[in-house]
Amino acid sequence: MTRGLAPILTVLVALVAIWWLAVAPMNIRPALDIAERGGAEVTPTGSVERRDVSVWRLMMNNPSHVSGGYSLERPRLPTPTQVGQEIWKTTGAMVLRGRAWSKRSLIYHGWITLQSTFWGFLLGTTLGILGAVAIVYSRVADMSLLPWAIISQTIPIVALAPMIIVLSNQVGIEGRTVPKAIISAYLCYFPVLVSMVKGLRSPAVSQLDLLKTYNAGGAQSFFKLRLPASVPYLFTALKVGIAAALVGTIVGELPTGAISGLGARILIGDQFGTPLAIWSALFCAAILAGALVTLLDITQRLTLRRMGFRS
Amino acid sequence: MTWIAAALAFWALAWFANVRLANSAISHTLAVRIAIPLIFGLTLLVLWEGLVRGLSVSPVILPAPSQIMTVFAASTDILWIDFVQTVIKGALRGFLIGAIAAFVAAILIDRSPFLTRGLLPIGNFVAALPIVGIAPILVNWFGFDWQSKAAVVVVMVFFPILVNTVQGLRETESMQRDLMQTYAASYLQTLLKLRLPAAMPFIFNGLKIATTLALIGAIVAEYFGSPTRGMGFRISTGVGSLAIDLVWAEIFVSALVGSAFYGIVAWTEKRVTFWHPSQRG
Numbered sequence: 001m002t003r004g005l006a007p008i009l010t011v012l013v014a015l016v017a018i019w020w021l022a023v024a025p026m027n028i029r030p031a032l033d034i035a036e037r038g039g040a041e042v043t044p045t046g047s048v049e050r051r052d053v054s055v056w057r058l059m060m061n062n063p064s065h066v067s068g069g070y071s072l073e074r075p076r077l078p079t080p081t082q083v084g085q086e087i088w089k090t091t092g093a094m095v096l097r098g099r100a101w102s103k104r105s106l107i108y109h110g111w112i113t114l115q116s117t118f119w120g121f122l123l124g125t126t127l128g129i130l131g132a133v134a135i136v137y138s139r140v141a142d143m144s145l146l147p148w149a150i151i152s153q154t155i156p157i158v159a160l161a162p163m164i165i166v167l168s169n170q171v172g173i174e175g176r177t178v179p180k181a182i183i184s185a186y187l188c189y190f191p192v193l194v195s196m197v198k199g200l201r202s203p204a205v206s207q208l209d210l211l212k213t214y215n216a217g218g219a220q221s222f223f224k225l226r227l228p229a230s231v232p233y234l235f236t237a238l239k240v241g242i243a244a245a246l247v248g249t250i251v252g253e254l255p256t257g258a259i260s261g262l263g264a265r266i267l268i269g270d271q272f273g274t275p276l277a278i279w280s281a282l283f284c285a286a287i288l289a290g291a292l293v294t295l296l297d298i299t300q301r302l303t304l305r306r307m308g309f310r311s
Numbered sequence: 312m313t314w315i316a317a318a319l320a321f322w323a324l325a326w327f328a329n330v331r332l333a334n335s336a337i338s339h340t341l342a343v344r345i346a347i348p349l350i351f352g353l354t355l356l357v358l359w360e361g362l363v364r365g366l367s368v369s370p371v372i373l374p375a376p377s378q379i380m381t382v383f384a385a386s387t388d389i390l391w392i393d394f395v396q397t398v399i400k401g402a403l404r405g406f407l408i409g410a411i412a413a414f415v416a417a418i419l420i421d422r423s424p425f426l427t428r429g430l431l432p433i434g435n436f437v438a439a440l441p442i443v444g445i446a447p448i449l450v451n452w453f454g455f456d457w458q459s460k461a462a463v464v465v466v467m468v469f470f471p472i473l474v475n476t477v478q479g480l481r482e483t484e485s486m487q488r489d490l491m492q493t494y495a496a497s498y499l500q501t502l503l504k505l506r507l508p509a510a511m512p513f514i515f516n517g518l519k520i521a522t523t524l525a526l527i528g529a530i531v532a533e534y535f536g537s538p539t540r541g542m543g544f545r546i547s548t549g550v551g552s553l554a555i556d557l558v559w560a561e562i563f564v565s566a567l568v569g570s571a572f573y574g575i576v577a578w579t580e581k582r583v584t585f586w587h588p589s590q591r592g
Contacts, residue, residue, distance in 0.1 A: 004428065006429075007425050007426065007427075007428040007429030007430075008428075008429045008432055008433060009429075010425070010429055011426065011429035011430050011433055012429075012433065015433075076451070076452065139333040139334060139338070140326075140329050140330050140333040140334075140347070142333075143329075143333050143338070143344065143347040143348065144329055144333075144347045144348050144350070144351035145351070146348075147348040148348060148351065148352060151566075151570055153523060154522070154523055154566075154569040154570045154572070154573040155562075155565065155566040155569050155570070156523060156526040156527045156530055156565050156569055157527070158443075158527050158530045158531050158543075159530055159542065159543075159546055159561065159562045159565040159566075160562055162546055162547060162550040162558070163546075163550065163555075163558060163559070163562065166372075166550055166555070167372065167373060170371075170372045171372075240439070243439035243440075246441055247440075247441040247443065250441040250443065250444055251441075251443055251527075251531065254443070254444075254446075254531060254534060255534060255547060255550075262444075263441075263444065266444045266447060267447070269447070270447035270450075270451070270535055275448065275451070278444075278447055278448055279448075281444070282441075282444045282445065285440070285441050285444060286440050286441075289439055289440055289441065290436065293436075293439065
């Protein structure tokens with residue numbers, strides 16, 4: 001465990017260090033603007049003159065103002081600590097004050113996103129499994145569905161996302177949970193479908209023949225052989241699928257009009273010019289994705305061990 | 312009513328034809344393998360057309376395929392401008408920059424087993440993240456024109472290609488590497504003649520994932536600000552101004568481009584990895 005962890009931690013520390021160093025050149029211009037407005041000596045004077053000067057030269061000419069870039073209120077690139085503080089301010093600190101479900105809390109927005117992700121995941125997984133069963137048992141489905149399943153994934157869903165939202169509004173579906181769930185189901189059914197086809201076809205011919213000598217019916221050989229054999233494939237696909245479902249939900253929240261959900265926080269942060277809100281929503285989405293995949297990973301290990309699979 | 316009845320009748324007929332074709336003796340021929348999905352797709356279109364006309368759905372809600380095609384034919388000039396802005400300038404440039412950067416990074420990382428062990432899990436994790444959310448930040452950094460779109464695409468395609476390339480470079484067996492050593496092959500020779508060819512199936516897997524991501528990135532980035540052209544711009548403004556048929560024409564273009572882009576990469580893969588078991592037979 002420690003052998004595997006050391007390189008990961010090293011790379012993580014290196015990434016954070018690069019991020020930290022990049023803050024200085026990224027933020028030097030706004031930092032100098034603010035310092036100049038505060039009456040400090042800045043060379044060259046005037047933000048228009050500075051536009052033609054490279055950030056490296058600006059940093060060399062005004063070394064005392066570089067640190068100002070690390071504590072801007074609206075930075076172009078916030079520091080890791082700023083993002084951490086913002087996340088804490090909108091999650092943990094609000095819980096401590098008993099306002100976890102306030103509209104300003106990322107826990108509330110994360111919950112909205114999680115709900116749509118969950119429904120989309122459920123819908124997508126169901127469709128994927130049903131499609132796989134149809135493909136394995138019917139030649140027509142195999143030959144007509146599979147090519148279109150592949151083509152459906154080459155169509156950028158984001159182009160369709162605003163249309164799905166408009167359509168479901170017109171049909172009379174209130175709110176955004178349903179259209180968002182449809183978008184995430186669209187992204188998440190494909191890995192499940194492909195893996196389940198592989199999984200349901202994984203039993204060897206000899207095993208199927210054995211069941212035939214037992215005089216097992218179609219349903220029996222499905223439930224006692226094909227389905228159990230496909231479980232390891234299913235879990236691998238579910239881990240890919242839940243991440244895709246989360247991406248779908250956030251894409252569904254990005255087009256104009258959404259007010260709740262992590263994607264909407266990104267959108268609102270963009271409209272109101274508060275980069276810290278965008279960054280904290282992004283990191284919350286990342287944490288959510290990590291938590292969901294880890295949860296499925298643990299379920300996979302427990303289930304496979306109970307079923308007697310050797311890893 | 313007649314429209315619905317006709318559509319349903321077509322559906323039944325097409326279904327019957329497909330079942331007969333799939334279970335016939337000629338089901339293995341190439342023509343039939345192409346015909347069956349084509350009939351299936353055509354059936355979906357006919358059902359859509361029939362239902363929209365039969366139930367007289369308002370074109371503001373859902374236009375019929377025939378109407379979408381009319382608009383498509385009538386506004387090819389707008390669609391071409393949008394195509395150039397989004398696909399050629401944004402998606403394609405970003406895809407090339409991102410793919411080359413990821414490829415070079417993978418070869419550099421590959422020299423250090425320590426870095427590889429650290430980067431693979433992180434890269435896999437990042438590849439699963441909703442990176443599209445970074446679009447507003449990059450639009451803010453690089454301005455409204457295609458540079459910001461290309462930047463979003465670079466970030467989105469980088470990790471899937473990186474992870475797959477690094478994984479592919481580890482695919483050679485020790486026997487094969489030993490053989491290269493007995494030939495006194497240098498690092499570069501081993502890389503070019505053994506490890507890169509062996510990694511190709513993985514690299515192309517990453518490239519295929521990246522084709523869709525590139526289009527998604529370029530379109531989403533336009534939702535956050537763009538010059539007054541581009542597919543994402545046209546879609547977001549079209550939804551607002553109820554020019555729904557033009558939006559569907561854009562969706563049709565994006566579907567065509569997405570499939571063509573994927574098809575080109577898949578075709579190249581077939582040419583490059585002709586030796587791989589999955590490409591034979």
